[in-house]
Amino acid sequence: MIRSGSKNVEAARHLNVPVGTVSYWLHEDRRRRGTLPGRKESVCPFCHGADLDHPSYAYLLGLYLGDGHIIQPPSHRTPSLMITCSNTWPGLMDECESAMRAVLPDNSVCRVRRIGCYNVKIYSKHLWCLFPQHGEGKKHERPIRLEPWQQRIIDEYPWEFIRGLIHSDGSRITNWTVRTIAGERKRYEYPRYFFTNTSRDILRLFTDALDRVGVEWKSANQRRAAQNISVAKRASVALMDAHVGPKY
Structure with missing residues (x-):
């Protein structure tokens, strides 16, 4: 009915259900078809063959290996990459956010204020693809090995990687x-x-x-x-x- 031009309230009256129920059905239908307004599916270089910004990735990988971690609490459907940046260096936060946007251009970046620092965060289901070094526990307690495709990027852009680590x-x-x-x-x-x-x-x-x-x-x-x-x-x-x- 709605696809043919009827309004939500008309469909609700015809089916004898609350208008909120019709709105929920419409939302779920759009979600399954990937047509929710204002939302885009995250594009992954590995899952969808999208281009990866190599210089930005090399810099972001350096930040991740130093002060970053990936978490997915039980209450969250999507993992997040978090880089902790001191208030002393606001320019570093800007560069971190810029690199995140370049690597995952279809995802939103936010800053969460903490005492003396900000956590710069980005959510994506494809963080596991981009950062295979993730794992349980602290980084120094588990092996950290680059994948061949990561090593090729670092070999091509070593200064960006060094800069991220510094x-x-x-x-x-x-x-x-x-x-x-x-x-x-x-x-x-x-x-x-x-x-x-x-x-x-x-x-x-x-x-x-x-x-x-x-x-x-x-x-x-x-x-x-x-x-x-x-x-x-x-x-x-x-x-x-x-x-x-x-x-x-």
Whole structure:
């Protein structure tokens, strides 16, 4: 009746049911046919053959391996990817949101405020396809291995991947030292990059990417579980500044 032009109230009166029941039937019919207004089906590169924005994906993968996780509570029908960003770096939130929109252009992105930070979130049933590293528990307690198709993207866009890792679990700081020259003590300052993580696999992915772009690094010996990767050589810092830079 409705498809032939009748209104909801007319169909309800004819069938002797509440108008709300007819509205619900209409909603369910449109949902099954995929014609709900204002909604689009999420398009997946693997399930639907859609194009994947490789540079944005490489950056988002770095963020995910550092400060991200995928969850699907029992009360939710769709999993969500959540990247936690400190209030100190609003530009990082903007870049994270932009990358999410580029990788999943048909999905909405939101920011959930927390104490001292925001959780930048996106919901999609295809997050399992895009991030096969998901799993129960903490990342450093399970193996983290890239799929061949992910490795090809990282090989093509290593700087985007490095930038995502630095923006999540890295920093650019200024070290200083005092030297005595000609009897006068002088203070010298120099920039340095650090990447800190507990997962040996994620640390290896980071250092492999550094090797690929010609950045010299060293591992800082520490007794705590989390390990530091340091980039301090002048030429390597200059490369990092050109392609990564400090958080903002």
